[in-house]
Amino acid sequence: MSEPTPPPRRPLATFLRASTEPTPEAVDAVAPDSEVDNNEDSPVVAEAYVEDIEQTEADIDPAPVAAAEAIAPNVAATPAPSFMRAPERAAPTPRWQWALVGGLVVLLSLQIAVADRARLAADAGSRPWIAGLCSVLRCSLPAWQEPTAFSMISRDVRPVPGQPGALQVQASFRNDARWAQAWPSLRLSLSDADGRVIGTRVFAPHDYLDPTADAASVLEPGQSAQIAFRVREPAASTVAFTFEFL
Incomplete structure (x- = not known):
């Protein structure tokens, strides 16, 4: 039994001429036949395929490329995050x-x-x-107070003639401090022959100063003062006395 005779094929060159603008589908349809038929028209198919590829690349729409190039500057112009930017130096504070x-x-x-x-x-x-x-x-300052800086120069306690039980007290002291001091308070203590204190009293400046003297005045450094006043003897056995500056 003989094999059926295949239908006659359309010439390849005629097929290529009939299609003025070959499409990818036409190229795919022609490529297998060109591999089977090793005739002289095969180079024409290859040239048509390459020409179609070049034409396809030329027909690429340049709009997406232009859009990408237009986006690139905007991306570059976008500021970096704050943690990626270098810290800005603050302006120096004016001297004034x-x-x-x-x-x-x-x-x-x-x-x-x-x-x-x-x-x-x-x-x-x-x-x-x-x-x-x-x-x-021009503000005022309180007077310096340093009782230990007063030095006793002389002191004397004796009975007042004609006045039983009355004692005359006389003392002289000096301010050895570096600054002026107010008049000090004075403590007088009387003792008997056994050394027992039989009487004591504190005298403020207005108690021992003359009524005409200013008790609010001060003693300048190195200035001396002399005072005199009377006290009542607490007992007839008084034989000693002491002074203390307060």
């Missing part, structure tokens, strides 16, 4: 602001010193500069 702050601090310190001048004046370390400050600002 520092001078203003320093002046305010000094002014505040002066106000505190003037308000607390009584306590500062009672300290030997801070009194010199607070005294100098008050001499400029």
